[in-house]
Amino acid sequence: MSSLAVPQTDPVAGSTPGAARGRPPLRRRTALIPTVTLLLGALYCLLPVAWVVIAATKSGRELFSTFTFLPGTGFAGNVRDLSAYRDGVYWQWMGNSALHAGLGALLSACVSALSGYALATYRFRGRETIFSVLLAGVLMPPVILAVPQYLLLAEADLTDSLLSVLLPQILSPYGVYLARVYAAAAVPADVVEAGRMDGASEWRIFTRIALPMMIPGMVTVFLFQFVAIWNNFLLPYIMLSDDERFPITLGLFTLLEQGANSPALYTLVITGAFLAVLPLVALFLVIQRFWSLDLLSGAVKS
C-alpha cells in the first residue's frame, strides 16, 4: 500500500518508520488513493470508539431510543451506578487488571530482555534450536494453551490465584523474539567486547551497557504485553473463579451474561468498557516519550 509513497532509505532497525531522514523528496505528488484508503481505514477504526464514547454518556432510557451519535445526559449517573454495582467491585476489577497487566508486563519485559540479549550476544550449542522453537511459539496463539496451562497449574494447586494468571503470561515468545532482534541491532558486539576488555563482568555489561541501549525495545515489549494482558480473556476466565479476583474483561462479561431472567446491564457494560480503555490510552501517551529515545540511542556510528 505504501509503495506509491516516496522511496525511503533503508530504515535502521529500531528506528521509527517514516522518520527516516532521506534524500530530498521527489516532490510531492500527493498520492490520492493511499491517502483516501488510509483515511477510510482510520474512520473504520475510530467509528466504534466514537460509538463507545457517545453511548457511555447515555442513560439506560436514552441508549436505544435516541440517535446513535447524539451524546446523552447520563454519563455521571452511569459512572455512579457502575461504582455502586456490588459495592464497587468494578474498581476492584480495574485494580486487578492493572496489577495483572502492570506486573505481568514488567516481568515479561525483564525476562524478554535477559533471554533476548543472551540469544543475540552469546554463541552456544542449541542457540538456533531455541530460537526456532521460539519462532514456533510466536506462531502459536496463546488461546489454545489456556486449558493445558490450567490443568498443569491445577496439579500445582495454583489455580484461582494471582500467580495462575501471571505465570503463563510472563514468558512471551513474541517478546523474547523482539528483544533478540532488537538486541542484535542495538547492542553492537564491539561495545560488549570493549566492556569485557575493561574487565566488567557479564552481568555488569548487561545491566550497565546493554540494557540502557535496549530500553526503547523493552518499552515496546512492555507495552505489547501490557495491552495483551489487559485484553486477555480466556486465560483468566479458565483460571479464576472468584469474581473479586477477576480482571476487567471477565467482570464486564459477567455483567452482560446474567442469565435470562435478569436484563443485561448494557449501560454499565458500555460505560465500563469506555473507562477500561482510558488507562491504555494514558499509558500510550506517557510512554511515547521513551520511544523518541530511539533516535538518539546507539553508541557507535555506522
Added chain:
Amino acid sequence: MPYTKRRRLVRSAVALVLGTTALAACGTESGDSEGGSGPVSLTYWTWTPGMDKVVDLWNKGPGKEDQITVTVKKQASGDTLITKILTAHKAGKAPDLVQAEYQALPTLVSNDALADISENVGDAESSFADGVWQQTTLGTDAVYAVPQDIGPMMFFYREDLFKQYGLSVPTTWDEFAETARELKKAAPDKDLTTFSASDSGLFAGLAQQAGAKWWTTSGDQWKVSIDDPATRKVAKFWGGLVKEGAIDNQPMYTPSWNKALNTGKQIAWVSAVWAPGTLTTAAPDTKGKWAMAPLPQWSAAENRTGSWGGSSTAVTTDSEHQRAAAKFAAWLNTDSEALNALAKESGIYPAAKNAQTSGAFLKPPAYFSNQADFYAKAADIAETTAPSAWGPNVNVAYTTFKDAFGAAAKNKSDFGAALSEMQADTVADMKKQGFEVAR
C-alpha cells in the same frame, strides 16, 4: 478413554430407566467423607445476581446451626460456564455447587461431573411440578439437581396497539398468523413480532410445546428426533411467516430490536415469564402498555406451553461434602424464606409451586402494573408446561440452529432444510463423542 467412560454412563443411565440403581455407584463412589461433624465450607458457582445476599441468610441461619458455610463465586451464564465447569472437573477442582440450566444437565452428567443427590434432598420432589422435576432426574432414579427457576413461555403484546388496530389476542397459531397479516394490512411498516434465529432456546421451547422430544434413550442408545413432525410443523410455520413477510426476520436482543419494541414497531413478543425484566431495559417508554396471555396453541383443544430458560442447583462429583451441599441446594430452592429472598434480590421466577403465588408474586411486576393477576395467570400457565427432553450435546444443536436458521431467515429460504442440517450435525457430533445413536 472418554469413549468407554461415556459409553458406560449411557449404559448405566439406561439401566436406571429400567429400574435398577446402578448409577448410585457413580454418585457415591467418590466418597462422602464428611461422615461425622465439623465445619464444612462450600463454594458455589452461580450467575444469579444478588445470590450472595440469599446465601447470607443460609450462613447466618440454618447453615450456622449445621456448620455449613457457603461462598458464592459469581460467574457469567451460558455455554461457556459449562466448558469452565468441565475443565475444572477434569482437574478435579470443580466447585461443590454449580448453577446449571436444565438443558446442560445431560452434558454434565455424561461427563460424570454431577453427583446423584437423591438420598440427600429429602422430600424436595413434592415442591415441584412433575415436568420440572423430571428434568433433574433425566428420567432415572437418580437426582442430579434441584430446580431453581423456570421459564414457562407466554405471549406478550401491546394492549393499546392491539386495540388501536382492532386485533384480538390469538389463541391458536393459525390466529397468530392471521393477526400478523391483519397488522400488515392495517400498518405495513409494523410487525407483529420477529423470528429470531439467534435464540435457539426460544425455538426449542416452541418445539417442546408442539410435542417434540429431541433426545430420548431407548435400550442402549440415544435417539435424536430434532427433525420430527412436531418440530417440522413449527419450523414450517415460522418459515412461512418470514417468507411471506408477515413478520420480521431480525434477531432479538439487539439495539435495533430494543428500539423496535420501544417505538412500537414490533407490537408483540413470544417470550417467557421473565419478559418483564427484559422489557424494562429494552422498551422503557412502553411501561404499563403491555399485557400477557397464554401462548397460542396448535389446536383449540390443547393447553400447553414450552419453556425458555430456567436453571437448577447441582452438586458436583468433585465435592468432598456432597451431603452438605445437597442440603443447601434443597434449602435454597424449597425454603420459603430463601425463595422470597431469591425473588426479591434476584428476580427469579421460582420452580417451587407454592412460591409462585406467594410473597413477591402476590403483586404483578412493576412493568405490568396494569395486569393485576399477572402471576396468578403465570402460575396457571406454568402448570401446563410440556415435558422436555434434553440430550448431551444441546450446545451443538443450538450452534447449528443459529447458523442454519440464521441463513434461512436472512434469505427467507426453506426452514425444513435448516432443520435437517440441525438433526444431521447433532447426530454426527454425538457419534463423534462416542455415544451410540439409533437410526
